[in-house]
Amino acid sequence: LPEPIRRVAILSTGEELVRGAIADTNAPYMAGLLRRLGANVVEVRQVGDGREAIAQAAAELAARCDLLLVTGGIGPTADDRTREAIADAAAVGVREEPAALAEVEAYFQRVGRTPSASNRQQARLPAGATVVRNPVGSAPGFSLTIGGALVVVLPGVPGEMRAMVAASVLPLVRARNLELGGETRLLQVVGLPESVVGERIDAWMRRREPPLVSVTVAAGCVTICAADTADAAGRSRLDECVAGMRTALGDHLFAEGDVTLAAHVVERLRALGRSVALAESCTGGLVAAALTDVPGSSDVFLESSVVYANEAKLRTLAVPEALLREHGAVSEAVARAMAEGVRRASGATFGVSTTGIAGPGGGTPEKPVGLVHFAVAGPGGVTHLGKRFPGDRAMVRSFAVTTALDLLRRALGCGPPPAPR
Amino acid sequence: LPEPIRRVAILSTGEELVRGAIADTNAPYMAGLLRRLGANVVEVRQVGDGREAIAQAAAELAARCDLLLVTGGIGPTADDRTREAIADAAAVGVREEPAALAEVEAYFQRVGRTPSASNRQQARLPAGATVVRNPVGSAPGFSLTIGGALVVVLPGVPGEMRAMVAASVLPLVRARNLELGGETRLLQVVGLPESVVGERIDAWMRRREPPLVSVTVAAGCVTICAADTADAAGRSRLDECVAGMRTALGDHLFAEGDVTLAAHVVERLRALGRSVALAESCTGGLVAAALTDVPGSSDVFLESSVVYANEAKLRTLAVPEALLREHGAVSEAVARAMAEGVRRASGATFGVSTTGIAGPGGGTPEKPVGLVHFAVAGPGGVTHLGKRFPGDRAMVRSFAVTTALDLLRRALGCGPPPAPR
Numbered sequence: 001l002p003e004p005i006r007r008v009a010i011l012s013t014g015e016e017l018v019r020g021a022i023a024d025t026n027a028p029y030m031a032g033l034l035r036r037l038g039a040n041v042v043e044v045r046q047v048g049d050g051r052e053a054i055a056q057a058a059a060e061l062a063a064r065c066d067l068l069l070v071t072g073g074i075g076p077t078a079d080d081r082t083r084e085a086i087a088d089a090a091a092v093g094v095r096e097e098p099a100a101l102a103e104v105e106a107y108f109q110r111v112g113r114t115p116s117a118s119n120r121q122q123a124r125l126p127a128g129a130t131v132v133r134n135p136v137g138s139a140p141g142f143s144l145t146i147g148g149a150l151v152v153v154l155p156g157v158p159g160e161m162r163a164m165v166a167a168s169v170l171p172l173v174r175a176r177n178l179e180l181g182g183e184t185r186l187l188q189v190v191g192l193p194e195s196v197v198g199e200r201i202d203a204w205m206r207r208r209e210p211p212l213v214s215v216t217v218a219a220g221c222v223t224i225c226a227a228d229t230a231d232a233a234g235r236s237r238l239d240e241c242v243a244g245m246r247t248a249l250g251d252h253l254f255a256e257g258d259v260t261l262a263a264h265v266v267e268r269l270r271a272l273g274r275s276v277a278l279a280e281s282c283t284g285g286l287v288a289a290a291l292t293d294v295p296g297s298s299d300v301f302l303e304s305s306v307v308y309a310n311e312a313k314l315r316t317l318a319v320p321e322a323l324l325r326e327h328g329a330v331s332e333a334v335a336r337a338m339a340e341g342v343r344r345a346s347g348a349t350f351g352v353s354t355t356g357i358a359g360p361g362g363g364t365p366e367k368p369v370g371l372v373h374f375a376v377a378g379p380g381g382v383t384h385l386g387k388r389f390p391g392d393r394a395m396v397r398s399f400a401v402t403t404a405l406d407l408l409r410r411a412l413g414c415g416p417p418p419a420p421r
Numbered sequence: 422l423p424e425p426i427r428r429v430a431i432l433s434t435g436e437e438l439v440r441g442a443i444a445d446t447n448a449p450y451m452a453g454l455l456r457r458l459g460a461n462v463v464e465v466r467q468v469g470d471g472r473e474a475i476a477q478a479a480a481e482l483a484a485r486c487d488l489l490l491v492t493g494g495i496g497p498t499a500d501d502r503t504r505e506a507i508a509d510a511a512a513v514g515v516r517e518e519p520a521a522l523a524e525v526e527a528y529f530q531r532v533g534r535t536p537s538a539s540n541r542q543q544a545r546l547p548a549g550a551t552v553v554r555n556p557v558g559s560a561p562g563f564s565l566t567i568g569g570a571l572v573v574v575l576p577g578v579p580g581e582m583r584a585m586v587a588a589s590v591l592p593l594v595r596a597r598n599l600e601l602g603g604e605t606r607l608l609q610v611v612g613l614p615e616s617v618v619g620e621r622i623d624a625w626m627r628r629r630e631p632p633l634v635s636v637t638v639a640a641g642c643v644t645i646c647a648a649d650t651a652d653a654a655g656r657s658r659l660d661e662c663v664a665g666m667r668t669a670l671g672d673h674l675f676a677e678g679d680v681t682l683a684a685h686v687v688e689r690l691r692a693l694g695r696s697v698a699l700a701e702s703c704t705g706g707l708v709a710a711a712l713t714d715v716p717g718s719s720d721v722f723l724e725s726s727v728v729y730a731n732e733a734k735l736r737t738l739a740v741p742e743a744l745l746r747e748h749g750a751v752s753e754a755v756a757r758a759m760a761e762g763v764r765r766a767s768g769a770t771f772g773v774s775t776t777g778i779a780g781p782g783g784g785t786p787e788k789p790v791g792l793v794h795f796a797v798a799g800p801g802g803v804t805h806l807g808k809r810f811p812g813d814r815a816m817v818r819s820f821a822v823t824t825a826l827d828l829l830r831r832a833l834g835c836g837p838p839p840a841p842r
Contacts (some may be wrong), residue, residue: 015646016637018462020453023446027467032441041439042474044467046448049635053463077619078626079635116620136811138616157638159812195559198498199537205499214470214500216437217578225436278727284713285706288727292705295781295814303733306699306709306725308718312767316724316737346733360716390532390557391580393716 008034009065010044013054013072013082014156017046026071026154026161032258033165034173035184038230039067049073054085062089062149067173072156074139076118083142086153087126090146097125103133103140129153132172136163143172183234185242187224188255188264190406197222200248204241210234211241219395220402221261251414254406261405262290268412269300269349276408277346278304279317279338281329282356282372286401302348307338317341328367330355335373336382343377351377352408358396372400376411383411429455430486431465434475434493434503435577438467447492447575447582453679454586456605458594459651460488470494475506483510483570488594493577495560497539504563507574508547511567518546524554524561550574553593557584564593604655606632606663608645609676609685611827618643621669625662631655632662640816641823642682672835675827682826683711689833690721690770697829698767699725700738700759702750703777703793707822723769728759738762749788751776756794757803764798772798773829779817793821797832804832 010027017024024046031041042065047053054073062068073082087094101123108115115138125131125142132141132152137160143152152169154161189197194217198205201224204213211228226241228234246253255264269276278287288304291297305316310329313319319337327333335353343351356372363369370389375382385407389399431448438445445467452462463486468474475494483489494503508515522544529536536559543560546552553562553573558581564573573590575582610618615638619626622645625634632649647662649655667674676685690697699708709725712718726737731750734740740758748754756774764772777793784790791810796803806828810820 014637015635016639016644017449018452018465019456019646020449020451020462022637022639023444023449024465025444028438028441028444030441031439035440041441042468043478044439044445046465047463057464075619075638076616077636078623116616118616118620118623159816162813162816195497195537195539198496199539202499202539214436215498216435216443217496218437218443223437225440277733280706280709284718285701285709285725285727288701288706289710292727292729293815293818297705298729302730303737304706304725304727305737306706306713306727308713309723309767312698312724315766316726345736346730392583394714395580395583397714 006040007065008039008041008067008069009061010041011054011057011061011068011070012044012046012156013049013070014046015048015079017072018048025158026156029158029162030069030165033170034067039173049079049081051081051085051088054082055088058086058089058146058151062146062151065149068146068149068151069169070151070153071161074122074141074153074155076116076121076138080121082153083124083126086144086151090126090128090144090151092127094124094126096120096123097129097131099131100125100140100142103131104138107134107138132164132168134160134164135167136160141168183228183230183238185226185238186257187226187242187245187249187253188257188259188261189222189224189249189252190220190254190261190402190409192222192249192252194222197224197249201245204245211237213241213245219398220406251410254409254414260290260294261402261409263294265405265409265412266291266294266297266300268409270296272412274349274412275300275302276350276352277302277342277348279342279351279353280304280306281308281313281338281354282358283354283397283400283404284308286397287352287354287404290401290405302346303342305342313338317345330357330367330371330373332373332375332384332386335375336377336384339375339377339382349378350408350411352404354400354404356396356400358393358400360393370396372396372403374400374404374407376407378411380411383407427461428486429460429462429488429490430482431462432475432478432482432489432491433465433467433577434470434491435467436469436500438493439469446579447577450579450583451490451586454591455488455594458591460594470500470502472502472506472509475503476509479507479510479567479572483567483572486570489567489570489572490590491572491574492582495543495562495574495576497537497542497559501542503574504545504547507565507572511547511549511565511572513548515545515547517541517544518550518552520552521546521561521563524552525559528555528559553585553589555581555585556588557581562589604649604651604659606647606659607678608647608663608666608670608674609678609680609682610643610645610670610673611641611675611682611823611830613643613670613673615643618645618670622666625666632658634662634666640819641827672831675830675835681711681715682823682830684715686826686830686833687712687715687718687721689830691717693833695770695833696721696723697771697773698723698763698769700763700772700774701725701727702729702734702759702775703779704775704818704821704825705729707818708773708775708825711822711826723767724763726763734759738766751778751788751792751794753794753796753805753807756796757798757805760796760798760803770799771829771832773825775821775825777817777821779814779821781814791817793817793824795821795825795828797828799832801832804828
């Protein structure tokens with residue numbers, strides 16, 4: 001039997017990652033998948049596309065872990081140097097691999113294009129490496145062993161990486177006898193600051209023995225993670241800990257498990273046979289984007305009117321001109337009229353509105369940057385909420401999305417959170 | 422004079438980063454800012470929130486660089502261990518710092534809340550550390566020296582980190598006599614695969630001497646980065662290289678400098694005195710979110726109708742029912758009718774539509790997952806484009822956003838790209 005995989009490291013390569021052009025979304029995607037399989041991800045690194053930097057990081061990480069996932073730098077251009085760097089780390093040469101060439105040629109046949117000379121570079125692999133199929137793009141991946149570590153190299157293009165992890169990497173990992181590192185429970189909380197969550201569950205967070213409890217915060221949602229061993233004793237401790245935290249969190253706990261607030265709201269709407277339409281001003285389509293990110297959301301999400309111009313509010317949502325004149329676009333009265341307007345026009349069960357000042361410009365002493373009004377119109381009437389959020393444009397918009405979804409969740413009647421999954 | 426800063430490393434801490442719950446957006450933000458100041462970011466790492474893991478990574482990185490930026494783990498809860506870990510790396514103790522306590526108390530006075538006992542934890546700093554003000558949230562940051570490296574520790578909450586970098590960290594860095602590492606030019610390209618871009622600029626990419634040229638790809642946009650020394654010789658080589666690449670890229674080059682496709686389109690609309698309205702189906706609000714992410718977009722962006730339900734297409738956009746019945750919602754005819762409908766209803770100069778099958782469900786042999794129809798209606802008539810994108814739901818939606826924006830860019834008459842900035 002091969003060695004079990006206990007410790008996982010991830011290396012993302014590319015100048016764009018150290019230059020700050022884009023966030024590395026590949027590493028968290030892979031970390032999340034492996035974590036759900038029980039692996040312990042101990043470190044993630046990003047380096048540029050220099051051959052020496054990649055080779056050094058790969059050698060260091062391979063010596064510290066059982067599985068190393070590497071992404072990026074196997075495309076067709078001259079700055080794609082990961083093939084050579086990984087070969088350096090493994091102390092082998094690079095050569096054209098017939099199986100890899102067949103993959104490249106099959107890709108171009110599939111898409112009906114002619115491979116360019118540079119695409120042939122993509123068939124070059126470190127000696128002894130095995131091809132990992134790429135069902136989406138032109139660059140095949142590969143795997144090899146460095147020291148005791150299984151090293152798997154994938155393209156940096158997120159859609160290609162994701163398709164390859166699902167099709168090829170997980171089977172590879174499972175074949176290596178992945179050892180379960182423990183059991184994890186997630187509790188999803190909205191509407192409380194991190195410090196208040198921390199105090200409510202303080203007794204569990206201060207424990208030095210399992211279950212170990214940690215919290216993370218993102219855009220107004222707090223995720224609590226409790227981890228213990230996967231045996232009966234660990235599960236029993238987790239059950240007790242989660243039950244206690246449920247009581248402490250009350251209806252701020254919106255779900256258990258790996259579920260976003262948007263996915264939870266879509267699920268609740270579907271379970272209740274309800275639908276929603278949106279009237280978004282300062283959130284500019286982000287609430288719609290969050291809901292439609294959930295596969296199957298078309299069952300419950302009818303439409304969003306992203307109304308930036310006042311004229312659009314008047315026409316699309318039938319907001320009375322007098323309201324706009326008297327109270328201004330960012331006001332409780334207009335938020336209420338927007339929610340009612342989109343509910344009436346769309347025929348949805350619920351209408352949800354946002355109108356606010358995301359900044360950096362547009363603030364006044366009475367209506368400062370960060371002020372957002374929300375309303376939910378439903379069968380039971382209209383609920384309004386006015387909040388002022390701290391931070392910059394992105395932060396205000398992101399808090400506003402969470403708050404709008406939470407207000408809709410509450411209008412749906414929070415109920416008990418769905419069973420863990 | 423203090424030592425100049427040449428090599429920068431970034432350490433992001435938090436279980437959520439190695440568990441895969443979220444992407445690390447702090448590191449690329451800071452890397453991008455520092456890069457624009459001429460710094461060389463050599464490595465980025467993410468570790469969990471264990472005290473030993475943070476202390477070890479901080480000590481390793483501090484030994485390799487002149488400036489180390491650390492984020493995360495200075496909140497009020499028991500799993501916030503970065504204060505202690507950085508003290509371990511500096512071989513000092515932790516103590517309550519009056520200046521930090523004053524910052525915490527000032528924050529709660531500002532927001533009109535009462536600090537909880539746990540918030541007082543946030544006033545504890547490694548001995549000898551200096552407070553870094555947090556103008557947004559409750560956790561003050563701090564800076565200290567480990568070996569020869571300046572270490573700056575900030576909260577992990579993105580809006581707080583961003584506010585503190587602007588207000589305090591950049592002045593700290595400038596005071597340390599930042600040495601310019603070189604000059605960088607960015608060329609932004611849309612509508613060509615990475616391999617084709619690579620071939621068009623192959624002569625520049627293969628050079629071993631400056632200017633060094635690299636490419637990165639994200640959601641259908643390719644960014645070319647050319648770097649050289651910041652002296653007259655380097656600038657002259659960069660001018661020549663960029664001029665050559667401009668010719669090779671033609672009208673696929675949409676901008677030069679650090680500008681997104683959405684920002685470019687907003688700028689073009691504003692310069693031309695034009696406006697746009699959107700009718701989004703499969704992109705679900707993402708095109709609106711991309712445009713409204715640009716500050717000041719309200720000058721040119723009127724509204725978006727996110728129409729998921731067919732009934733919404735009929736009512737909001739006046740798409741004839743016969744078209745939907747005959748061609749289906751995902752069709753050229755409906756894309757054209759949606760673009761014309763939203764243009765007419767909004768009074769915008771341009772109407773842009775998307776309708777497609779993002780998956781994973783909903784595909785048929787005639788209309789497979791990934792098929793998207795686009796249209797732009799403007800003063801010169803209606804342009805249509807049908808494309809089939811590879812990849813999963815997120816990838817299809819992301820390609821569709823880029824393609825919709827590019828189609829609008831072309832309808833605006835590409836013109837010469839704006840001057841570099």
